[in-house]
Amino acid sequence: MNALDTGVLLCYFLVLIVAGILGAKRAKTAEDFALAGRNLGLFVYLGCLSAVILGGASTIGTAKLGYQFGISGMWFVFMIGLGIAVLGLFFTNQIYGAHVTTISELLGRRYNQKTRLISALVAAIYTLMVSVTQVIGMGTIIHAVLGWSMTVSMLVGGGIVLFYTILGGMWSVTMTDIIQFIVMTVGIFFVMLPMSLSHVGGWTSLLERLPASHFDLTSMGWANIFQYFLLYTLGMVVSQDIWQRVFTARTPNIARGGAIYAGLYSVAYAVALSVIGMCGVIVFPNMNDPQNVFANMSLEILPHGLLGLILASVCSALMSTASGTLLASSTLLSHDILKQYWLKNMSDRQFVLLSRMMTLAVGIVAIIFAIWIQDVLVALDVAYAILSGAIFVPVVLGFFWKRATAKAGFYSIVISSVVVLAGLAVEGLSSTNPIMYGIGVSIVSIVVFSYLFPSSNLKEGNKMIEDQQHAL
Structure with missing residues (x-):
């Protein structure tokens, strides 16, 4: 990079810092700090939702998969988009009318406070791990471009977001x-994609120079595609950082429509990044680490000035998800654990201060974990495996199966979490089996415990569901 590119990137960081300072002036109450006052219109809501779901793994990871598998690399982010669309179509009416702040708070109403506690812990671990992936992504870009060490790069990128x-x-x-x-929209769709295709001679050149397998939608294998479905489609439906964005919408229609549009945007993003990775095969046929394909393509094909813009677009994707997941994790810990069990009588002003302190603590832990793991897709797989395997079934059955009881919900989350973590330890962090074990155990345990131990909260839980439906 030359001085122009560096200047563009630094100016972008400065704009974000100024925007953060301006946002601080509006965060007067706990609801402002956690949910932006529940007052976002469609465009702002759509932009925020798209930005939080398309982060470092989506950008760097999809380009990497496009390099390795061709157009089939799109399935990773396609499944994220599918999960958001499913959330919009089938779940926004259920969750919007509850007027809660976290997914754990809703589970606590449906089951009991123990379920709220354990689900908050599980969801906080998930959001923390997603934050880790974004810090790794920022470190990868800054390291590749500026030549700083990965540790320093992650400290700088993560520090700005924090x-x-x-x-x-x-x-x-x-x-x-x-x-x-x-x-990120301008950078990916209007700069990086057309210039990547132009550099290699267009789509026709790709057809002629790449193997046929790179144009096969299933070349990565059905096992991997199914793994992405389990991890990301199911995970998106019960993800706290996504729910927290849903709660910021002004109306249920905005919440539903914005989620569907964000899902469609994700599919287009997936195709664009896969094609960029495919172009990288021609430009860098013997790349040792495909995770660097996006950064190296940027350095290779872009003129100065535009290079700075593209790096800003990648940092945009990374930082938006990192900030959203950091806030989600700190909200779960402060709202569902600390305030519920130790700091019950704190004022609204004190809770905002607590939320800031927890955000700082979570951010520091995320940066430390990022320095330790340093692999985007592995970190993301662990995060979504825990979420999909342990939380998905209690949430869905809590909405749609009235017989589900408090003990059933609690023990389902505990048992399936243990099963998922044990499975990952035994079979490896990239194995799909622990997720299926967790989902299977979760279904069996919630059904068995619901029939064996009918709970006195059953009527209250059913009334909560009916009240939400009537309110909408």
């Missing part, structure tokens, strides 16, 4: 996400 997230919570995240959504 700064503006602590300042204004969801309002800062919302303001920066809109900027990031615009920059």
Whole structure:
């Protein structure tokens, strides 16, 4: 990079910091800090939702998969988009009317406070791990471009996100996400994709120079495609960082429509990044680490100035998801654990301060984990395996099966979490089997415990479901 590219990137970081400071002025209450006052319109909501789901793994990981498998690399982000669309079509009416802050709070109403506690812990681990992937992604880009060590790169990138997230919570995240959504859309669809194709001679050249397997939608194998479905489609439906964005929408229609549009946007994003990775096969046929294909393509094909813009677009994708998941994890810990069990009588102002302190703590832990793991897709697989295997079944059955009881919900999450973690330890972090073990155990345990131990909260849980439906 030359001085122009560096200047573009630094100016972008400065804009984000200023936006974070402006957001801090609007974060006066706990609801402002966690949910931006539940007052976002369609475009802002769509931009924020798209920005949070398409992060470092989506950008760097899909380009990597496109390099390795061709157009089939799209399935990774396609399944994320499918999960968001399913959430919009079938679940927004259920969750929007509950007027809660976290997924754990809703589970606590449906089952009991023990279920709220354990689900908050599991969901906080998931959101923490997603934050880790974004810090790794930022480190990868900064390392490849500026030549800094990975450790320093991750400290700088993660530190900027942590700064503006602590300042204004969801309002800062919302303001920066809109900027990031615009920059990443322009950078990927209107700069990187057309210039990558132009550099290799167009789509016709790809057809002639790449093997036929790179144009086979299933070349990565049905096992991998099914794994992405289990991890990301199911995971999106019960993801706290996504739910927290849903709660920011002004109306149920905005919540539903924005989720569907974000799903469609994700599919287009998946195809674009896969094609960029395919172009990388021609430009760098013997790349040792495909995870660097996007950064290396940027350095190879872009003129100065545009290179800075593309790097800003990638950082946009990374930072928006990192800020959203950091806030989600800190909200779960402060709202569902600390406030419920130790700090019950704190004022609204004190809770905002607590939320900022927890965001700082979670951010520090995320940066430490990122320095330790340093692999985007492995970290993301662990995060979604825990979420899909342990939380998905209790949430869905809690909505649609009235017989599900408090003990059943609690023990289902505990048992399936243990099974998933044990399976990952035994079979490896990239194995699909632990997720299926967790889902299977979760279904069996929630059904068995519901029949063996009918709970006195059954009527209350059913009434909660009916009240939500009537409210909508």
